Amino acid sequence: MTAPTKVQALKNYVGGEWVDSSSENRLDVPNPATGKSLGTVPLSTKEELNRAAETAAEAFRTWRKTPVPKRARILFKYQQLLIEHREELARLITMENGKSYNEALGEVQRGIECVEFAAGAPTLMMGSQLPDIATGIESGMYRYPVGVVGGITPFNFPMMVPCWMFPLAIACGNTFVMKPSERAPLSANRLAELFAEAGLPAGVLNVVHGAHDVVNGILDHPRIKAVSFVGSQPVAEYIYKNASANGKRVQALAGAKNHSIVMPDADLDVAVNNIIGAAFGSAGERCMACSVVVAVGDIADKLVDRLVKASDEIRIGDGLEKEVFLGPVIRDTHKERTLGYIEAGEKEGARLVRDGRKDDLPEDGWFVGPTIFDDVKPDMKIWRDEIFAPVLSVVRAENLDEAIRIANESEFANGACLYTDSAKAVRQFREEMDAGMLGINLGVPAPMAFFPFSGWKDSFYGDLHANGKDGVEFYTRKKMVTARY
Ligand code: NAD
Numbered sequence: 001m002t003a004p005t006k007v008q009a010l011k012n013y014v015g016g017e018w019v020d021s022s023s024e025n026r027l028d029v030p031n032p033a034t035g036k037s038l039g040t041v042p043l044s045t046k047e048e049l050n051r052a053a054e055t056a057a058e059a060f061r062t063w064r065k066t067p068v069p070k071r072a073r074i075l076f077k078y079q080q081l082l083i084e085h086r087e088e089l090a091r092l093i094t095m096e097n098g099k100s101y102n103e104a105l106g107e108v109q110r111g112i113e114c115v116e117f118a119a120g121a122p123t124l125m126m127g128s129q130l131p132d133i134a135t136g137i138e139s140g141m142y143r144y145p146v147g148v149v150g151g152i153t154p155f156n157f158p159m160m161v162p163c164w165m166f167p168l169a170i171a172c173g174n175t176f177v178m179k180p181s182e183r184a185p186l187s188a189n190r191l192a193e194l195f196a197e198a199g200l201p202a203g204v205l206n207v208v209h210g211a212h213d214v215v216n217g218i219l220d221h222p223r224i225k226a227v228s229f230v231g232s233q234p235v236a237e238y239i240y241k242n243a244s245a246n247g248k249r250v251q252a253l254a255g256a257k258n259h260s261i262v263m264p265d266a267d268l269d270v271a272v273n274n275i276i277g278a279a280f281g282s283a284g285e286r287c288m289a290c291s292v293v294v295a296v297g298d299i300a301d302k303l304v305d306r307l308v309k310a311s312d313e314i315r316i317g318d319g320l321e322k323e324v325f326l327g328p329v330i331r332d333t334h335k336e337r338t339l340g341y342i343e344a345g346e347k348e349g350a351r352l353v354r355d356g357r358k359d360d361l362p363e364d365g366w367f368v369g370p371t372i373f374d375d376v377k378p379d380m381k382i383w384r385d386e387i388f389a390p391v392l393s394v395v396r397a398e399n400l401d402e403a404i405r406i407a408n409e410s411e412f413a414n415g416a417c418l419y420t421d422s423a424k425a426v427r428q429f430r431e432e433m434d435a436g437m438l439g440i441n442l443g444v445p446a447p448m449a450f451f452p453f454s455g456w457k458d459s460f461y462g463d464l465h466a467n468g469k470d471g472v473e474f475y476t477r478k479k480m481v482t483a484r485y
Contacts, residue, residue: 008038008039008040009026009039009040009042010029010039010040010041010185010186010189010209011042011189012042012044012048012052012206012207012208012209013189013192013193013205013206013207014048014051014052014055014203014206014207014208015052015055015059015202015203015206016196016201016202016203017202020042021042021043021044021045021048021209021210022045022048023042023043023045023048023210025042025043026040026041026042026043027040027041027043027182028040029041029096029182029183029184029185029186030331031095031096031098031365032097032098032327032328032329032330032331032365032366033095033098033317033318033319033320033327033328033362033364033365034318034364034365035332035365035366036364038095038096038186039186041182041209041210042209042210043182043209043210043211043213043214044208044209044210044213044214045210045213046213046214046216046217046220048208048210048214049177049179049208049210049213049214049217049218049221050217050221052177052206052208053148053150053177053217053218053221053223053224054223055203055206056148056175056176056177056203056204056206056223057147057148057175057223058203059175059201059202059203059204060145060147060148060174060175062201063170063173063174063175063201063203063204064144064173064174066173066201068121068122068125068171068173069122071121071170071171071173072119072120072121072122072171073199074195074198074199074200075115075118075119075121075167075170075171075198076119077198077199078115078167078194078195078198078200079112079115079116079119080198081194081197081198082108082111082112082115082194083112085190085194086105086108086109086112087105088190089104089108089111089159089187089190089191090104090105090107090108091104091320092158092186092187092190093107093108093158093159093184093187094319094320094327095186095320096158096185096186096187097155097156097157097158097184097282097285097327097330098283098319098327098328098329098330098365098366099281099282099283099285099319099327100281100282100319100324100325100326100327101319101320101324103281103282103319104319107157107159107160108159108160110160110163110446110448110449111159111160111162111163111191112163113448113449114160114163114164114167114168114449114467115163115167116449117167117168117449117450117467117468118167118168118170118171119171121171121172124171124172124469124472125143125172125173125472125476126143127140127141127142127143127478128140128141129141133482136484136485137482137483137484138482138483139480139481139482139483140480140481140483141478141479141480141481142478142479142480142481143172143472143476143477143478143479144173144476144477144478144479145169145172145173145174145475145476145477146174146225146226146249146475146476146477147174147175147223147224147225147226148174148175148176148177148221148223148224148225149165149166149169149174149175149176149177149224149225149226149227149228149475150176150177150178150179150218150219150221150224150226150227150228151165151166151169151176151177151178151179151227151228151229152179152215152218152227152228152229152230152231152239153165153178153179153180153181153188153230153231154181154230154231154232155181155183155184155285155330156184156282156285156286156287156330156388157286158180158181158184158185158186158187158188159187159191161230162178162180162187162188162191163191164228164230164449164453164466164467164471165178165228165466166178166205168467168471168472168475169226169228169475170200170204170205172472172475172476173476174226174475175203175204175205175206176204176205176206177206177207177208177218177224178192178205178206178207178208179207179208179209179210179214179215179218180207180209181231182209182210182211183330183331184330185209188207188209189207192205192207215239216242218243219239219242219243219246219248220246222246224248225248225249226248226249226250226474226475227239227243227248227249227250227251227252228251228466228474229243229250229251229252229253230252230253230287230466231253231254232254232255232386233254233255233386233412233458233459235254236252236253236254236255236460236461237252237254237458237461239252239461240252240461249462249464249474250461250462251460251461251462251463251464251465251466251474252460252461252462253287253453253455253459253460253465253466254412254455254458254459254460254461255287255386255388255412255414255458255459256287256288256289256291256386256412256414256415256455256459257291257292257383257384257385257386257410257411257412257414258278258288258289258290258291258292258412258414258415258416258417258435259290259291259292259293259294259403259406259407259410259416259417260274260275260278260290260292260293260294260416260417260418260419260443261293261294261296261397261400261403261404261407261416261417261418261419261420261429262275262293262294262295262296262299262303262419263296263297263299263400263418263419263420263421263422263425264296264297264298264299265420265421265422265425266299266419266420266421266441267419267421267441268299268302268303268306270419270441271303271419271441272303272306272307272310273310273443274417274419274441274442274443275290275293275307275392275443276307276310276311276314276370277443277444278290278417278443278444279291279293279370279390279392280311280314280325280326280370280390280392281325281326281444282327283326283327283328283329283368283389283390284329284387284388284389284390284391284392285329285330285388285389286444287414287455287459288414288415288437288444288445288446289388289444290392290417290444291386291387291391291392291393292376292383292392292393292394292395292407293307293392293393293394293395294394294395294396294397294403294406294407295394295395295396295397296397296398296399296400296402296403297397297398297399300374300394300396303394304353304372304374304394307354307372307392307394308353308354308372311354311369311370311372312354314326314369314370316359316362316367316369317362317367318362318365326367326369326370326390327367328362328365328366328367329366329367329368329389329390330366331366332366334366334388334389335366335367335368335389337387337389338368338387338389338390338391339357339368341381341382341385341387341389341391342355342356342357342371342391344380344381344382345373345376345380345381345382345391345393348377348380348381348382349375349377349380350373350374350375350376350377350380350382350393351373351374351375352371352372352373353372353373353374353394354369354370354371354372355369355371356368356369356370356371356390356391357369357371368389368390368391369390370390370392371390371391371392372391372392372393372394373391373392373393373394374394374396375394375396376393376394376395377395378395378406378409380393383395384410384411386412400425400428400429404428404429404432404433407433407435408432408433408434410457411457411458412455412457412458412459413435413436413455413456413457413458413459414435414436414437414456414459414460415435415436415437415438415439415444415445415446415455416433416435416437416438416439417438417439417440417441417442417443417445418433418438418439418440418441419440419441420440420441434456434457435455435456436454436455436456436459436460436465437453437454437455447467447468449467449468450467450468451467451468452464452465452466452467452468452469452470452471453465453466453467453468454470
């Protein structure tokens, strides 16, 4: 597979023009599998963000009045273009993020599904009426966009997460300023380019690259009425507090520590395959990654043994190479942090049953092999913190009550999975597990675009989640008209 090698200085996209940032601060964007530069990203200034917000506010004046079916037609065209470019987009994702090409293709597909959902705007934007709320009086609810929306995204899904935001926001009649992750900024530009090719008018989608200054600009700008954020927990909390203090709507999706409970009656083949995929796929850099297994009863020894054996078979390398399953983590600093957690786990007394530091790892890039700790306890740092890397903890529990209690002790509550053949266990898990997205006998229960992405506790700040009807509610406001004629 060939990959473009041209080093590019990324530009911002404002008012339909590709513009150089005036900032002298630029970061290198290396391919995490090789360490070689793919380009540089500007750390744009707050003034540049302000200009983009003003441009988006100007574009809102006409875009909000553009008939909804006309908006939807542009999304249909966009969906078609994304399908035509899916392999190119997947290569780009692999190069900037490091995940395997197959996973990148999966990500492209999930992004396209968001655009498909947004293309249903004429139905999604419908209001409701009651002709007789009193004799001769009717009442109707009409749905309108909120204005300019700001989007701030993480490095781990450079296409799918932006696609949770801007297609639906724009389909609902808003205009958008996106601040992609400075660690994986390339896909965002290609997404904007293809949307323009689909016929999106200038100024409706704007991309401003950068870090804190641009983020703070989004939080402060009075023309930005709503903020969609996806990223780590401390930043999500910061975004939620500051954007809401400034009177904006906020949805802030945060970090995770997802538990998979394996019951003694589980089909071990299913459990092992799915846990390996969920723990080590995308190098564990998924908010729905399985980072803790809770082994119930006497299945634990067999399960750990099978997990270790399956991990030994994992092919590690550049995600663009065929058969590679486990790519690098995003940066050298993230690798160092991960190695720090492995050392901490050993010091805290967890049993290191598979040491990914000892794998035959590529010399270039930032690789960590699949790592598994057994006998992890809920007071350990490796249980508590989101490591966001290919490090899996196994906790042992006597029964389902204890397993659920342990999982519920986590401050995070994005997802949780249960492997079992028992309907009774499934029911108890569904009723008692405090997490927003549950999976039964599968590894990554990420909902499709027409359902909400529904984290709880410290995995989410806000009221209305991303995607589905929640997304439509978030990106619209309602007007009630009550009339007597
Ligand atoms: P991050 O929080 O470091 O960065 C996310 C965004 O916030 C980036 O655009 C970054 O530029 C900006 N940012 C970072 N620090 C900031 C600061 N101090 N002030 C202002 N802005 C700041 O997250 P990441 O490492 O890019 O992504 C991984 C995290 O995202 C993980 O915690 C993962 O669980 C989470 N995530 C959550 C979901 C979900 O749906 N809950 C989905 C994907 C990723």
